[in-house]
Amino acid sequence: MTSEKTLIFKDVTVRYHDKSASVLSGITMGVSSNERVALFGLNGSGKTTLLLAATGLLPFTGRIVVDGIELTKKTADTVRDRIGFLFSTPEDQILFPRVIDDTAFSLTRRKIPVKEAHARAHDALARLGAADLADKSPFQLSHGQRQRVALAGALVAAPPLLLLDEPSSALDPAGKRSLAVTLSGINAAMLVATHDIPFAASVCSRYVLLNAGKTHSEGVDFKKAELCLDDSKI
Amino acid sequence: MNVPFDMWGSGNGPALRLLPQTRMLCGTAVFTSCMLLPFSTSAGTACAVGLTALWCLLCGMPLRRAVLCLGIAGALFVPILLMTPWIQAGDAHNSAMAGRLAASGTIALRASLCLFISFATITALPLSEAHTAFAGLPLPRTAAVLLVQMLNQTLFLIEETGRVIRAIRLRGAGRGLHVRLLFSFPVVWMGRMLFRAERTAMAMTMRGYTVRDGLPASVSCYAGKDILMLVTTGCIAVGSLVLRILS
Numbered sequence: 001m002t003s004e005k006t007l008i009f010k011d012v013t014v015r016y017h018d019k020s021a022s023v024l025s026g027i028t029m030g031v032s033s034n035e036r037v038a039l040f041g042l043n044g045s046g047k048t049t050l051l052l053a054a055t056g057l058l059p060f061t062g063r064i065v066v067d068g069i070e071l072t073k074k075t076a077d078t079v080r081d082r083i084g085f086l087f088s089t090p091e092d093q094i095l096f097p098r099v100i101d102d103t104a105f106s107l108t109r110r111k112i113p114v115k116e117a118h119a120r121a122h123d124a125l126a127r128l129g130a131a132d133l134a135d136k137s138p139f140q141l142s143h144g145q146r147q148r149v150a151l152a153g154a155l156v157a158a159p160p161l162l163l164l165d166e167p168s169s170a171l172d173p174a175g176k177r178s179l180a181v182t183l184s185g186i187n188a189a190m191l192v193a194t195h196d197i198p199f200a201a202s203v204c205s206r207y208v209l210l211n212a213g214k215t216h217s218e219g220v221d222f223k224k225a226e227l228c229l230d231d232s233k234i
Numbered sequence: 235m236n237v238p239f240d241m242w243g244s245g246n247g248p249a250l251r252l253l254p255q256t257r258m259l260c261g262t263a264v265f266t267s268c269m270l271l272p273f274s275t276s277a278g279t280a281c282a283v284g285l286t287a288l289w290c291l292l293c294g295m296p297l298r299r300a301v302l303c304l305g306i307a308g309a310l311f312v313p314i315l316l317m318t319p320w321i322q323a324g325d326a327h328n329s330a331m332a333g334r335l336a337a338s339g340t341i342a343l344r345a346s347l348c349l350f351i352s353f354a355t356i357t358a359l360p361l362s363e364a365h366t367a368f369a370g371l372p373l374p375r376t377a378a379v380l381l382v383q384m385l386n387q388t389l390f391l392i393e394e395t396g397r398v399i400r401a402i403r404l405r406g407a408g409r410g411l412h413v414r415l416l417f418s419f420p421v422v423w424m425g426r427m428l429f430r431a432e433r434t435a436m437a438m439t440m441r442g443y444t445v446r447d448g449l450p451a452s453v454s455c456y457a458g459k460d461i462l463m464l465v466t467t468g469c470i471a472v473g474s475l476v477l478r479i480l481s
Contacts, residue, residue, distance in 0.1 A: 055440055057436050057439060081442065085437075091393075091394075092430060093434075093441065095438065095443055096382075096386070097362055097363075097364045097365050098361075098366075105443070105447070106442075109446075109447035135362060137239075137360065139361055140239065153441070
């Protein structure tokens, strides 16, 4: 299980405070390199928490391995360099007043020359149909446009693992289709937390369904997952 | 889209050809001059008004922004005139009331001119260039990064606050002033702000944002026109200080 997996959770339990109830308990799952996995679950089932735990931003017990590196306090920065993360509210992660600077940030902080970084950022924006936003301020953009910008920032450094929290939530149908095509063409392991089952089915090869902080089921039949979520059979 | 965001960079004057940091520094110099020029003489007052008008023209402040600025200045500073009877005026040559009126008028006029200068500078500075401007200022890097983030996050908070206010209005607080809703505003707002702050801190950690990387790596060098403008506005500020001392 360990060798070709880009992301491994082994018996992962997350508590926000030492004595509080666990938000996630005993999660064991993996994502292979270039595999795209959807993470389903009702509101509050722990999808976002699981994504954040994989970055070392939340305290956890158990083992998390990203791209062959075991996540600890010492390795957290190295691990984060290997992850592209999309928050569900893009405003939270846009840190610069110009789109191109924000998108290129992952590259410029790695000392890639500004000209090259900007060219690659332009490419990333263009792949998401947002090239025309490069010189704009994030404050001039709609929520959906900000989501594309934030996603471009996550994709630009070509990380081996992408953790995407509700990537399609603010996109129009055409935007969703375009995003699905873009994500399908990316060579990276992906864990996509979403409620949008048709979108997930068009991007991901299998799903994991969480319920109350535990793995409820896994599979490749997305209709089954839809039935589970629709009828609240979980 | 609303006014706080539309205002930035809406000008189209010749000042926009200068570097962003030059525009910011020149705006600061003009603002300082306006604060220093003595209003006790009509020449000093005329200089301040002329300087403000010239800066607004250089920034190409749109007319509707100027009208908005005039409205805000009226709302904020005209009430100062109502305080005239209680103002202490130290000018022995004028009658008591005339001296007080001159003092309150000076405060209102100076504040209005400073507001115009600030608005004009904002109209000459697109938001997308704000961080370049801060990066180019002769400030310690930490201070520049902090200023960039303060600006960035403040604008997101303004947007968020606007959403909360609209939601409260929609739920009936606008009509009949539902006291419970109004009291709930600070609680709701603070909760959201804390949540946002937590998420932004997470994103900064996640994206590896540090003081070292928080500003653009390269900043454009000052050109001749930038230096000329900086020297001119700097001289005006120094001249204003001299006039202030002499008056």
